[in-house]
Every structure is written in structure tokens, then in C-alpha cells.
Amino acid sequence: MRITVETTVLVDAFDPAMQRLRTAVEEHGGYVSEARVHSGPHRSASLEARVPAASVGAFRAVVASVGAVVADAEKAEDVTEQRADIGARLRNARAQEKRLLDLLSDRTGSLADVVAVENQLASVRGTIEQIEAQERLLEGQIAYATVKLSITTRYEEPAEGAGGRIARAAREGVENAEAFVVNAAVLVATAGPTLLLLAALGAALYHALRAVARRRAAARPRPPSPPGPAQPYPYGPPAAYG
Structure with missing residues (x-):
């Protein structure tokens, strides 16, 4: 079996927890293959250790005693078929090596044949060296389980007084106002050109329709004016004769 364990732990004190885990790895006959420490307000680290498969259970008990385990997973993968395949390939390659060595020991062929056999050998x-490296890697994965640990410092939100709440509310108000202004500016910048174009088209259409209406009104015939009242003396009253 090839065993892989992944665990996430919350700890109160970062440095003592890391030291305890490293010591536990050594006590159980393992070693740390990779470690990364992240600084900041919440210190954390990722630790990858190789622990003998027979000691995985005892080592996990130590991990659980260091802090609060918030996530835990274990995977056991059966690699029997892969191991058998590597063994068969290695035996075949070694048998081929022996046959080539036997050909070289006879020395009955020409120099060209000998060179060809040596190149093939x-x-x-x-x-063979590649297969042996694969075999060593697989045997190491079987003998030593891979344990991946994530260690994070526990964080508690500090108590906030009335002044802190007021200050936080003020900050949130300013942030909301800034967000509103930014969103409004973005909206204007995005829709402004389109609105201006529509307004210009609307104004041009309005003036065109108004001009057409004026021309039609000017071309329409006006009705005759009604006659005024008749005057008995259009050229003034007649002169008097004595």
C-alpha cells in the first residue's frame, strides 16, 4: 500500500507546535522532506514528512495532541500490480543483458558485430538503471507514508468597544460612499456617449419636423377676408350747394 495523509491543525502557539511536530517525525523514524513557513498576523506553515508506514497511527496521535484537527484525510493506494510490472520489466532487461554478455564472451563475430552488441548492451x-530507479522510488513510497500537514495559528477576534464600532461604521460609510461615486462615474462614462448621441438625434429630428410643419403652413392657401360694412359715401360726404 502507498499511504498518503493530509491534516490541517489549528494551534495556539506556532513555534512550540512546529518544534513538537519536527521532533515527533524524528522520534518515529521519519524525516521532513519539505517545509514552508508563512509569516503575517496569522503565522502558518505547510510541512511534508515521510514517516514509516508502521508508525503512521502513532504519529497522527501526536499531531492530534498538538492542536485542534480541523481537516483530516487518509488515502491507501494498492500498488501491487505496479510493483509486479516493474519486477517483470527488470527481470526481462537483466535477462537480455546476460544474453548480450554471452555474445561478447564468444567473440566469434566481426568487429562491426561486436560494436553493435556493445551499443545494444x-x-x-x-x-535497467531506469527501472531500478522506479523500483527504489516505489519501495520507498510503500515503506514510508507521505504526511502533509498544514499548521495555522488560532485567531480570536478582539473585543470591540463602542468607539471601535463607531469608527468601523464610519469607515464602512466612507467606503460605501466611495463605491457609490465610483459606480456612478463608471455608469456615466459607459452610458454618457450613447445618451449624448440619442439626444443629438432627437434634437435633429425635432427641428426637422418643425421645419416641415412650418413649410406646410406657409404653403396652405389662406381663406378670403370677409367684406366690411358698406359706406354710403366712400369718397366723403357730398358738398353742400347753396
Whole structure:
């Protein structure tokens, strides 16, 4: 089995917890393969350790005693078939190496044949080295479980008084006002050109329709004026004759 464990722990004191975990890894016959520490208001670290598979349970008990375990997962992968495949490939490569060595020991061929066999032997030996490296890696993964730890400092929100609440409310109000102004500016910048174009088109259409209406009104015939009252003496009253 190839075992992988992932655990997240909340601790009160960061440095003592890290020291305890490193010591526990060594006490159980393992070693730390990778460690990363993150500074800041909440110190945290990621730790990857290789622990003998037989000691995983005891080591996890130590991890649980260091702080509060908030996440925990364990995976056991059966690699029997992979191990058998690597073994078969290695046996075949070594058998091919032996046959090539036997050909070289006979020395019955020409120099060109000997050189060809030596080149093929070098290739087979390279293949054997690659397979042996895969075998060592797999055997190490079987013998040592991979334990990935995330350590985070516990954080408690400090008590906030009336003054702090008022200050926080003021900050939130200012932030909301700034957000409103920014959003309004973005809206104006986005829709402004379109609105201006629509306003210009509307004004042009209005003036065009108004001009057409004026021309039609000017071309329409006016009705004749009604006659006024008749005057008995259009050129004035007649002169008097004595």
C-alpha cells in the first residue's frame, strides 16, 4: 500500500507546535522532506514528512495532541500490480543483458558485430538503471507514508468597544460612499456617449419636423377676408350747394 495523509491543525502557539511536530517525525523514524513557513498576523506553515508506514497511527496521535484537527484525510493506494510490472520489466532487461554478455564472451563475430552488441548492451543497461530507479522510488513510497500537514495559528477576534464600532461604521460609510461615486462615474462614462448621441438625434429630428410643419403652413392657401360694412359715401360726404 502507498499511504498518503493530509491534516490541517489549528494551534495556539506556532513555534512550540512546529518544534513538537519536527521532533515527533524524528522520534518515529521519519524525516521532513519539505517545509514552508508563512509569516503575517496569522503565522502558518505547510510541512511534508515521510514517516514509516508502521508508525503512521502513532504519529497522527501526536499531531492530534498538538492542536485542534480541523481537516483530516487518509488515502491507501494498492500498488501491487505496479510493483509486479516493474519486477517483470527488470527481470526481462537483466535477462537480455546476460544474453548480450554471452555474445561478447564468444567473440566469434566481426568487429562491426561486436560494436553493435556493445551499443545494444549499453542501451539495455540504461533501461535497467531506469527501472531500478522506479523500483527504489516505489519501495520507498510503500515503506514510508507521505504526511502533509498544514499548521495555522488560532485567531480570536478582539473585543470591540463602542468607539471601535463607531469608527468601523464610519469607515464602512466612507467606503460605501466611495463605491457609490465610483459606480456612478463608471455608469456615466459607459452610458454618457450613447445618451449624448440619442439626444443629438432627437434634437435633429425635432427641428426637422418643425421645419416641415412650418413649410406646410406657409404653403396652405389662406381663406378670403370677409367684406366690411358698406359706406354710403366712400369718397366723403357730398358738398353742400347753396
